[in-house]
Amino acid sequence: MTVPVLDAPALEKLISAAVAAPSVHNTQPWRFHLVPETSVLEVWAVPERALSAIDPEGRALHVSVGAAVLNLRTAARHLGWSPEVRLLPDPAEPDLLAGVQLDSAAVCHAPAVEALYDAIWRRHSIRSPFTGPPVPADVLAELVDAAHAEDAELELPDDAETARLLHLTAEAERRGATDPAQRVESRNWVRQPGASLYGIPTSALGPQDAAGRLPMRDFSALAPERHLAPVPFEERPRIAVLLTHGDHPVDWLHAGLALEHVLLAATVHRVRASLLHQAMEWRFLRWEAREVRHGPAFAQMLIRLGYGPEGAPTPRRPAADVIDS
Structure with a gap:
């Protein structure tokens, strides 16, 4: 399998999928950095977007960033990579919450990945009453x-x-x-x-x-x-x-x-x-x-x-x- 090209359009698709994730109060407390020489897309926390009263320990911030990493991993698989995710890869950088390695091609096409990728763009919170039947x-x-x-x-x-x-x-x-x-x-x-x-x-x-x-x-x-x-x-x-x-x-x-x-x-x-x-x-x-x-x-x-x-x-x-x- 050929490794996909990590060019500007591919990078935009990856990041667009990541930022579609939910975050506490829609703070979107993340930023991304590509390390070209290693094909690693880093996911950093943005401390100034933390909620000091509601989330003093940063737990909800980490949950929010973790959701973005899931979307990023799903999009990478959709585009043909076999991404390797490392959480908290550098103890010296506590705001570096994840690194996603993009240097290997996926070995097969997975329909389940495509279904999840499509769901990224349709998922959002519903705050109104539910009126349908019970979930099976x-x-x-x-x-x-x-x-x-x-x-x-x-x-x-x-x-x-x-x-x-x-x-x-x-x-x-x-x-x-x-x-x-x-x-x-x-x-x-x-x-x-x-x-x-x-x-x-x-x-x-x-x-x-x-x-x-x-x-x-x-x-x-x-x-x-x-x-x-x-x-x-x-x-x-x-x-x-x-x-x-x-x-x-x-x-x-x-x-x-x-x-x-x-x-x-x-x-x-x-x-x-x-x-x-x-x-x-x-x-x-x-x-x-x-x-x-x-x-x-x-x-x-x-x-x-x-x-x-x-x-x-x-x-x-x-x-x-x-x-x-």
């Missing part, structure tokens, strides 16, 4: 396998556990809306349409966000006294819990890889998703989000799954703006 068991099993492929676990709680997780989310939402630093930081990332390529556009929030109804976040946090007990959008909401066996930066990156793999696999089956991150932002609530019967593990994200309207994507920066010249 075989699709959920495929999502579990997607998480396993990235050294993570995806648990599918029963109704009682789902109710407990939504109450944890409610408590986290209340804390976030009444904590002065988190309120200001969250509101600062709400953008008017066309005002910025970062942040959450008001058009994507939906009418429920400002009403204090779960499971959606109230990004505006204008009236914390209006926050109510959890009112699920669906009669039987389907929540999945993404976990890792460790809780260090490399585990957070694996969580991001697994998260995006799950989201792309869901998109292939036209399953919509939104991310419930509120409880992950409080250490003791994140610890409570795990299911103790399954042994030691660390919750990294709650994912809400279902069928519903198409919704609108949040804006992304163009590839040229996030790659070092």
Whole structure:
């Protein structure tokens, strides 16, 4: 097999796929650097795009960058490479979160890769109620396998556990809306349409966000006294819990890889998703989000799954703006 040429058009496709990944508050905390002599595309964190109140340890930043790495790896396979991903490749450079080696050709064409690559451009969070039938068991099993492929676990709680997780989310939402630093930081990332390529556009929030109804976040946090007990959008909401066996930066990156793999696999089956991150932002609530019967593990994200309207994507920066010249 012939190794693809890593020219400007190929590089733009790779970066465009990477930046289509989800990121906390759409901060897009990444930049990319090509090392031509080694054919390594480096993925760097951008510390100034971190959320100091919501994500003081940088865990969500690592998850966001991990999701971008999954998209980058998928696009590289689509273009004909057999990419080798190294996470945290240089201990002396803590902001260098991944290196993707692009010097080997793929040995075969994989239809599953093409399906995931196509899903990159269609995946986005849906914050409105889901109205369709339950997600089939075989699709959920495929999502579990997607998480396993990235050294993570995806648990599918029963109704009682789902109710407990939504109450944890409610408590986290209340804390976030009444904590002065988190309120200001969250509101600062709400953008008017066309005002910025970062942040959450008001058009994507939906009418429920400002009403204090779960499971959606109230990004505006204008009236914390209006926050109510959890009112699920669906009669039987389907929540999945993404976990890792460790809780260090490399585990957070694996969580991001697994998260995006799950989201792309869901998109292939036209399953919509939104991310419930509120409880992950409080250490003791994140610890409570795990299911103790399954042994030691660390919750990294709650994912809400279902069928519903198409919704609108949040804006992304163009590839040229996030790659070092």
